[in-house]
Amino acid sequence: MVLGRALAPDRDGLLNKVADWVASIFGHTARDPALFERALTHGSRAADTYERLEFLGDRVLGLTVSEWLYAVFPQESEGKLSKRFNALVTGAVCAEVARGLGVPERLRLGKQARDDGAADSDNVLGDVMEALLGALYLEAGLDTARGVVRRLWADRILADAAVPHHPKSALQEWAAANNRKPPVYEITDRSGPGHAPRFTIRVAIPKLTEATATGASKQEAETAAAAALLKDLTRTVSPEPVEGRPSRKSRSGG
Template structure:
């Protein structure tokens, strides 16, 4: 447990009083019954509160809709997973053999949940102020980079369809593969006669990717062709 405590202190800036709590935050259910799931539930709410408060302060002139777009883009599982990778979480994951063989150590679902579990563990031991400081450090570049509120691909596709008098976008799961801890979804997005498919580690992620792919295709088709000289 000393190794875990040393890594947590170096990566998160908090010396664990109870290293077992952080071992649990790094433990997948394939390894032990005492997994990260309860801490992930708590950490998800901590991240949500801290991020909402941060965006409210940082963009005082933006309406609720733009703040929601920013929020939704910053707390996705994929973003949490990338934060976890940047922190060096992967070598410290505690996985069962089958889960490791199935690639769970590179799963956005697993890494995103573990990142939230670590936030939950920090909150439990050190309180909201320390958790807030940690989130603001780890997400600082992502918040500062977006000067304009990002438009979610599904919302953008729906707006395009409405503006062009097309049918409301529809989504359908085409395929689901992979083990329970590392699923792969293939989703088809449809607007009238046009469609595009994409994959993701969750239904929502696949829908978002499919919407982005279909919107890019529709905009390319609608763009005026350059005249030949």
């Protein structure tokens, strides 16, 4: 009992720090700071983790960005809006936002997870960012959560008037336009612990050239590999002319 009384002030102090931080980043006074503490808690630290809140926050972010894009780009087709949406809600983007808010320093991680680099994992940070949005939605409602997303994502949604072209789609289109077989993706290595994996992907245009990249998820690594190969191709390979004259091969393709 004496120990419990000694620990209580420390617990209150930690929750007060969480509440102060939430107020500073969201402009919201937390009624239940433990809810936001849960959004910062990884499975290596406690059983009560951010996962359920992340599930909810993912939907809050998706709805907010969808309706925002619908309003900002009234002339664009569903396909173009989808490309913009997919570029804005990736785990990597959510992780960037989380880093800007100072989330890595406030993550509740077990020692091994911290030693393994979970505090800088795009997977973990992206999920926690969505969990924080889920917690905010539960406490303050959709209007407040919507306002926070619009503030934190404003520079990204308005940064480029052109529709973003996903590297994998662009590479697929390049191959078709140049009479090449579709790109082939292959996992060549997987390393790291379960909460902070690293995937290495090789992508190849058969009988032409290839590129390799590493990422925190299979999708991230494939995207990076496609971007690297596309950059190499557009720099070193001339488009296939109408007459059918063979295009010059990439130096890396042999």
